[in-house]
Amino acid sequence: MPSNKSVSDAPITQFVNCRILKDHKLQWEDLWVREGKILNPEKLFFDEEGFADHKVDCEDKIIAPGFIDVQINGGYGIDFSQASSDIRGGVALVAKKILEHGVTSFCPTLVTSPSDIYHKVIPELRVQDGGPEGAGVLGIHLEGPFISEEKRGAHPPKFLRTFKAGGLADLMEIYGHLDNVAMVTLAPELANSAAAIHELSGRGIAVSLGHSMADLSQAEEAVQHGAKFITHLFNAMLPFHHRDPGIVGLLTSDRVPPGRTVYYGMIADGIHTHPAALRIAHRAHPAGLVLVTDAVMAMGLPPGRHTLGQQQIDIQGLHAYLTGCTVEAALEAASLHPAQMLGISHRKGTLEYGTDADFVVLDDTLTVRETYIAGQKVWRK
Amino acid sequence: MRLVILDDYDLASEWAAKYIRNRIVQFKPTADRYFTLGLPTGSTPLGCYRKLIEYHKNGDLSFKYVKTFNMDEYVGLPRDHPESYHSYMWNNFFKHIDIEPQNTHILDGNASDLQAECAAFEQQITAAGGIELFVGGIGPDGHIAFNEPGSSLVSRTRVKTLAKDTIVANARFFGNDLSKVPTMTLTVGVGTVMDAREVMILITGAHKAFALYKAIEEGVNHMWTVSAFQQHPRTIFVCDEDATLELRVKTVKYFKARMH
Numbered sequence: 167m168p169s170n171k172s173v174s175d176a177p178i179t180q181f182v183n184c185r186i187l188k189d190h191k192l193q194w195e196d197l198w199v200r201e202g203k204i205l206n207p208e209k210l211f212f213d214e215e216g217f218a219d220h221k222v223d224c225e226d227k228i229i230a231p232g233f234i235d236v237q238i239n240g241g242y243g244i245d246f247s248q249a250s251s252d253i254r255g256g257v258a259l260v261a262k263k264i265l266e267h268g269v270t271s272f273c274p275t276l277v278t279s280p281s282d283i284y285h286k287v288i289p290e291l292r293v294q295d296g297g298p299e300g301a302g303v304l305g306i307h308l309e310g311p312f313i314s315e316e317k318r319g320a321h322p323p324k325f326l327r328t329f330k331a332g333g334l335a336d337l338m339e340i341y342g343h344l345d346n347v348a349m350v351t352l353a354p355e356l357a358n359s360a361a362a363i364h365e366l367s368g369r370g371i372a373v374s375l376g377h378s379m380a381d382l383s384q385a386e387e388a389v390q391h392g393a394k395f396i397t398h399l400f401n402a403m404l405p406f407h408h409r410d411p412g413i414v415g416l417l418t419s420d421r422v423p424p425g426r427t428v429y430y431g432m433i434a435d436g437i438h439t440h441p442a443a444l445r446i447a448h449r450a451h452p453a454g455l456v457l458v459t460d461a462v463m464a465m466g467l468p469p470g471r472h473t474l475g476q477q478q479i480d481i482q483g484l485h486a487y488l489t490g491c492t493v494e495a496a497l498e499a500a501s502l503h504p505a506q507m508l509g510i511s512h513r514k515g516t517l518e519y520g521t522d523a524d525f526v527v528l529d530d531t532l533t534v535r536e537t538y539i540a541g542q543k544v545w546r547k
Numbered sequence: 548m549r550l551v552i553l554d555d556y557d558l559a560s561e562w563a564a565k566y567i568r569n570r571i572v573q574f575k576p577t578a579d580r581y582f583t584l585g586l587p588t589g590s591t592p593l594g595c596y597r598k599l600i601e602y603h604k605n606g607d608l609s610f611k612y613v614k615t616f617n618m619d620e621y622v623g624l625p626r627d628h629p630e631s632y633h634s635y636m637w638n639n640f641f642k643h644i645d646i647e648p649q650n651t652h653i654l655d656g657n658a659s660d661l662q663a664e665c666a667a668f669e670q671q672i673t674a675a676g677g678i679e680l681f682v683g684g685i686g687p688d689g690h691i692a693f694n695e696p697g698s699s700l701v702s703r704t705r706v707k708t709l710a711k712d713t714i715v716a717n718a719r720f721f722g723n724d725l726s727k728v729p730t731m732t733l734t735v736g737v738g739t740v741m742d743a744r745e746v747m748i749l750i751t752g753a754h755k756a757f758a759l760y761k762a763i764e765e766g767v768n769h770m771w772t773v774s775a776f777q778q779h780p781r782t783i784f785v786c787d788e789d790a791t792l793e794l795r796v797k798t799v800k801y802f803k804a805r806m807h
Contacts, residue, residue, distance in 0.1 A: 196642070207637075207642060208627065208633075208634070208637045208638075208642070209627065211637060211641060211642075211648045211651075212626060212633055212637070212648070214648075215647075215648035215649045216648065217647070217648065
């Protein structure tokens with residue numbers, strides 16, 4: 167067929183015989199990709215009178231947006247919080263390995279560390295696009311040191327900090343740089359946290375509440391100042407209590423400013439949180455669920471993926487029930503919701519036209535078979 | 548006229564689709580000799596389109612050497628609006644088959660000069676060698692394409708203002724908000740369809756029964772524009788039982804007997 171494409175001569179790939187996640191449902195639709203972005207085939211047909219250069223037969227598999235992991239401390243022997251001699255090489259190794267699990271973008275996470283670690287490591291963890299070398303780095307997640315001592319979990323107590331005034335000066339003194347930072351987890355009950363939340367949110371950095379003893383009204387105030395995420399819900403915070411639900415109460419709070427959503431990360435490995443608790447959270451606030459791995463360097467396989475990838479799946483036709491939610495809901499918790507939380511859903515986390523063509527090909531057991539970044543196959547099983 | 552009566556909507560859709568398929572296959576179209584097909588939109592032909600897609604996917608029908616000409620399009624509706632006829636044709640037909648984009652022709656309701664667009668459409672039909680088979684539907688008021696009651700029976704492709712009945716009937720696609728329904732369309736004329744070598748009209752459902760009666764059992768009348776096809780040498784009306792409810796028993800028995 168003669169080429170008649172008026173917008174671009176770049177090759178067009180059409181993925182056929184697949185079910186894609188579109189409009190929150192899995193639908194039998196083809197996926198079109200050109201120049202690293204999802205292409206609108208109707209516009210191509212009518213405006214450019216164009217057609218696909220080659221077709222890929224997906225053999226009835228599922229195509230979902232690439233997974234986004236906003237909490238991962240390292241893996242495969244790499245610890246992001248160490249000022250090793252080859253920080254960039256370490257990130258690259260992890261970025262490459264997580265492609266096998268369908269993760270196309272991530273936020274390398276630093277746990278509570280002394281100030282000089284932040285000063286050394288943060289400049290080395292640059293935001294960068296993904297590709298055949300590995301998943302893209304969306305920005306750093308700084309989990310600490312402005313967290314609660316009682317709820318520090320595995321974080322080293324001597325490096326915990328409090329805010330002096332909470333302004334930019336405090337943050338820069340500890341962290342050194344805020345470029346390349348996408349998220350900060352802090353405990354809002356610390357004095358002057360409001361100023362810090364304000365300062366960080368104003369810079370487009372997502373503020374997350376975690377490792378905290380805050381009660382619900384302190385958490386709600388933090389949300390009013392700009393906080394929009396909860397770090398590993400249920401873990402390292404006060405348990406839900408019916409007279410003061412604590413941070414968990416944000417899921418159903420009526421004091422969240424209109425138009426805003428509070429997202430919450432959950433480590434869905436069945437260990438950090440009982441599946442029944444995961445279901446309660448999901449049913450209370452399905453739109454906010456974000457699946458994270460919180461993987462650590464000792465792990466060869468990030469724990470979160472196990473739950474998503476295999477078990478508790480009861481397949482009946484196209485509906486797979488993973489810990490009580492639909493396939494679509496689970497896929498969105500790993501892609502759309504983290505993208506929305508980070509404010510990048512106009513280019514990541516969906517298969518909408520014009521967005522980055524980062525996606526995964528899954529079989530019916532939701533095992534990742536192929537991973538694509540910018541329309542290029544970067545891993546296959 | 549041939550009147551083909553099937554028991555229900557699905558059988559009528561299948562009969563029509565098979566007819567179109569057989570006509571294309573027997574024509575043996577090539578790059579030098581395309582099969583030109585006129586196409587409708589609306590709910591009636593959806594079953595027919597589904598069957599045609601099925602025949603294509605089975606390998607029994609290729610649209611590689613088929614040129615299509617749609618009957619109409621709304622004026623002023625963005626081309627990618629979900630209710631535009633461009634969207635309808637893409638979602639219900641074009642995206643599932645192997646037709647080449649440059650071989651499809653749909654009037655552009657956003658053209659800067661609507662009259663020139665209509666004239667150009669007529670020229671495109673002529674340049675393609677005329678329409679081999681024009682498939683159409685019928686409105687409850689007996690209109691073919693958007694040739695509303697009172698349209699000239701020798702009309703050509705032009706801008707038409709919609710009748711109130713049609714606007715109300717279309718409101719369900721625009722959130723039941725009458726103010727959002729387009730009021731003007733570009734449509735092929737009755738004369739344009741009459742020029743086709745063969746015409747096939749699909750009519751299903753009891754709500755179309757009175758229009759079918761007016762179209763084939765009463766006279767040729769510009770108030771029921773489908774009646775013009777009484778004067779076409781090769782017309783087929785494909786309908787289901789419900790659409791025949793207003794016809795004389797004698798008419799129905801005559802045509803049903805001819806089907807065996």
